[in-house]
Amino acid sequence: MIEITRLDGRLILVNENLIETVESTPDTVVIMANGRKFIIKESLPEVMKRCNERWNVQAEAPLVSCGEEATKARIHDALH
Template identity: 40%
Template sequence: MIRLTRLNKTIFVLNSDLIESFESKPDTIITLASGKKYVVCESVDEVIDKVMQFKAGILKYANEN
C-alpha cells in the first residue's frame, strides 16, 4: 500500500499491486486494472519510488523472518 495525495490535498492509501499504468498530462493519472483512475499530486517518478520502497520493505520483512 502506498500513501498518495489527491489534488484537493487529501491523503489516501492505494494498493500498488492493482496499478496498471501511469500518465502525466500534466497531472499524474494512475489507472488501476479495474479501469478506475486516480489523479494525484505526486509525479510519476515519485509514485514509482513509493511502489519500489513498499515492495523493498516487503522483501526486507520477509528476509528478517
Template identity: 45%
Template sequence: MIKLHRLNGTVFYLNPEHIELIEETPNTVVTLTNGHKYVVKESIDEIIELIVEFKGRFLIRRQHGVEEVSD
C-alpha cells in the same frame, strides 16, 4: 499500501499491485486494473519510488517471516 494525495490534498492509500498505468497529462493519473482512475499530486518518479520502497519492505518482511503491515 502507498500513500498518495489527491489534487485537493486529501490523503488516500493505494495497493500498488492494482496499478496498470501511470501517466502525466500534465497531472499524474493512476489507472488501476479495474479501470478506476486517480489524479494525484505525486509525479510518476515519486510514485515509482514509493512502489520500490513498498516492495522492498515487503520482501524484507517475507525474508524475516514477518507479515506485511501498512504504514
C-alpha cells in the same frame, strides 16, 4: 499499499499491485486495474519510487520500471 495525495489534498492508500498505469499528462493520473482513475499531486517518478520502496527493492533492480516489458510483466503478475 502506498500513500498518494489527490489534488484536493486528501490522502488515500492504493494497492500498488493493482496499479495498471501511471500517466503524466501533465497531471499525474493513476489508473487502476479496475479502470478507476485518480489524479494526484505526486509525480510519476515519485509513484515509482514509493512502489519500489514498498517492497524494499534496491535501486539497481527496481520492481517498477518505465520499460514496456517490465510494465507488461508487472501487470501480468498483479492479475494472476
